[in-house]
Amino acid sequence: xxxxxxxxxxxxxxxxxxxxxxxxxxxxxxxxxxxxxxxxxxxxxxxxxxxxxxxxxxxxxxxxxxxxxxxxxxxxxxxxxxxxxxxxxxxxxxxxxxxxxxxxxxxxxxxxxxxxxxxxxxxxxxxxxxxxxxxxxxxxxxxxxxxxxxxxxxxxxxxxxxxxxxxxxxxxxxxxxxxxxxxxxxxxxxxxxxxxxxxxxxxxxxxxxxxxxxxxxxxxxxxxxxxxxxxxxxxxx
Numbered sequence: 001x002x003x004x005x006x007x008x009x010x011x012x013x014x015x016x017x018x019x020x021x022x023x024x025x026x027x028x029x030x031x032x033x034x035x036x037x038x039x040x041x042x043x044x045x046x047x048x049x050x051x052x053x054x055x056x057x058x059x060x061x062x063x064x065x066x067x068x069x070x071x072x073x074x075x076x077x078x079x080x081x082x083x084x085x086x087x088x089x090x091x092x093x094x095x096x097x098x099x100x101x102x103x104x105x106x107x108x109x110x111x112x113x114x115x116x117x118x119x120x121x122x123x124x125x126x127x128x129x130x131x132x133x134x135x136x137x138x139x140x141x142x143x144x145x146x147x148x149x150x151x152x153x154x155x156x157x158x159x160x161x162x163x164x165x166x167x168x169x170x171x172x173x174x175x176x177x178x179x180x181x182x183x184x185x186x187x188x189x190x191x192x193x194x195x196x197x198x199x200x201x202x203x204x205x206x207x208x209x210x211x212x213x214x215x216x217x218x219x220x221x222x223x224x225x226x227x228x229x230x231x232x233x234x235x236x237x
């Protein structure tokens with residue numbers, strides 16, 4: 001039997017890839033996670049505004065997807081299905097955090113400097129070229145400006161302008177009407193205009209770098225978790 005190459009997996013339909021993912025096929029897990037890491041991370045960050053927590057949501061999303069893979073029927077794209085899982089996971093963590101805070105002493109306060117440090121966690125502790133890019137003032141300004149948006153505006157803005165989804169795709173991922181997406185986008189842009197200079201807006205395409213060793217590390221963790229440490233087949237020459 002001829003061994004399949006990575007390019008073969010890349011050509012699989014969503015249903016074929018999902019079936020192999022559910023069968024713990026290491027290359028299927030590798031291709032699936034490599035393909036969706038960035039979007040899931042950005043959606044999770046859009047809700048939680050914390051890099052470490054967003055990474056954890058991505059990992060949990062793959063675990064939950066694996067456990068529920070038989071429920072995937074292809075009615076929506078695999079990407080949309082995974083995005084919904086990530087959104088639900090991140091929102092669940094937000095609700096849990098609010099419940100914990102509600103139990104705290106009513107007189108307790110949040111250290112603003114500590115909050116800002118956590119918000120930027122992951123930006124300054126990466127090695128290599130990605131770290132050099134992350135510490136630039138432009139990225140910090142962009143992340144803080146977007147983090148300041150209400151969550152419903154933040155999600156549509158990230159999916160539409162950072163991930164490049166169409167209005168219809170954003171509506172499907174968030175399970176809202178296209179008209180609602182357009183309204184939230186308009187309001188998000190108006191708010192951002194108050195904090196971003198015109199020349200900074202052109203830098204959005206370079207924000208939230210998520211590639212190289214960073215992306216590979218999440219993929220390796222997912223393969224180890226789902227496939228029980230099986231080695232990933234070699235890539236195409």
